[in-house]
Every structure is written in C-alpha cells, then in structure tokens.
Amino acid sequence: MKEINQITSSTLIIGVDIAKFKHVARAQDNRGVELGKSISFENNRQGFELFVSWFQKISIEQGFQDVIVGMEPTGHYWLNLAHFLKEKQVKYGVVNPLHVKKSKELDDNSPTKYDIKDAKVIAQLVNDGRYAVPNLPQGVYAELREAIKIRDHLTTDLCVVQGRVHNWLGRYFPEFLTVFKDWECKSAVQMLSLYYCSMSLLMYPMKPCCST
Structure with missing residues (x-):
C-alpha cells in the first residue's frame, strides 16, 4: 500500500532493463502512456549522467513533480545505478524477476524477452506498486x-x-x-x-x- 501511494498523476515512472554493459529505459505516466523515446545507456557514471539528463528533460517538459525509477535486480549489475540514484536523491525500487516474466505476456501474448519490452513491463509493475525499496548499506x-x-x-x-x-x-x-x-x-x-x-x-x- 505504501509503494502504490507514492505513485500519483504527478509521478514520472521509469522502467530500466538491467544488463552487464548497457541498460535500456522507458518512461511513462501513471496511466501507462509512454513519454519520449526509449534510451540505451552504459553501465558507468557517464551513462548514468546521460540517463538522469534524459528523464529530467521529460519531467520538465511534461510537468511532473517527482520521478521514480524501477529496475530488475539482475546479478550485481544494478547496484552501480542504484547507488548513483541514491547519491542523486532519486527514488528507486526493484521488481521481482518472476513478476516481469509473468507480466510480459499481457501486452502481446508472447513471453519473448527483449530489452525495450522488459523496460516497459518493469515500469508498469512500478506503477502497480509491485516493487520494493532495497536497503543499500554504506561504510x-x-x-x-x-x-x-x-x-x-x-x-x-x-x-x-x-x-x-x-x-x-x-x-x-x-x-x-x-x-x-x-x-x-x-x-x-x-x-x-x-x-x-x-x-x-x-x-x-x-x-x-x-x-x-
């Protein structure tokens, strides 16, 4: 209940499909309407800066007040992005990989995996409140x-x-x-x-x- 209450009409929802070298992200509103084009960015600080600039531009253009980023915790590859978002004070959460696998069939009746599709599924799971905020200890x-x-x-x-x-x-x-x-x-x-x-x-x- 707490998670879904954080999603309002003024929230820009970002879904990120995590990979080893490059991530793919898509943006949408709480109605599921996609905003802007998808983006592919590298798993390093330069790529993360590009990613933040991308969703900040969409947020300003569409008049959103806050942003939440959802991602699938694939291996350890998601940790760098999570720490970066925490440093930038951007809300983020992780979704269950099993939920992603089951939900991807709803859009086109196909379980086929590809990055752009998974990013959309992840964003929708966040919109439904089906995510968790991980604890990232420091020091x-x-x-x-x-x-x-x-x-x-x-x-x-x-x-x-x-x-x-x-x-x-x-x-x-x-x-x-x-x-x-x-x-x-x-x-x-x-x-x-x-x-x-x-x-x-x-x-x-x-x-x-x-x-x-």
Missing part, C-alpha cells in the same frame, strides 16, 4: 554484508567439496573410514595424498620405518 555495514555473503559462498563450496570426497571414498576406498574416523585429520589427508584408492596402496605399499 562498515556494507563491508559486513559483503563479508557475510563471501562466508556463505565459502561455506557452500566447502560442503560441496566434503560431499565429493565422501562420494569418492565410498566408491574407490571404502576401507579408508574404517581406519580413520575423520578423513580431514592430518594423517588421513597425508594418506590420501599418497594413496588415493585401495589399489594404489596395494601396488605401492608403505615402507616400514628403519629401526635404529
């Missing part, structure tokens, strides 16, 4: 969020590797875990580095230590 809070994200990725990768090792041991060296309770201990890892399966242990047995 140490941004660093903490990134550190937590990296830790989660590393934890997931570690679980995948551990699962693969258990799979390999079960397939090729089932006797291993009857000798070592934990394959991650130093002696077990050293044994695996020398003998990766039971057959290699039979072919190249460990030599006994020389007694003094």
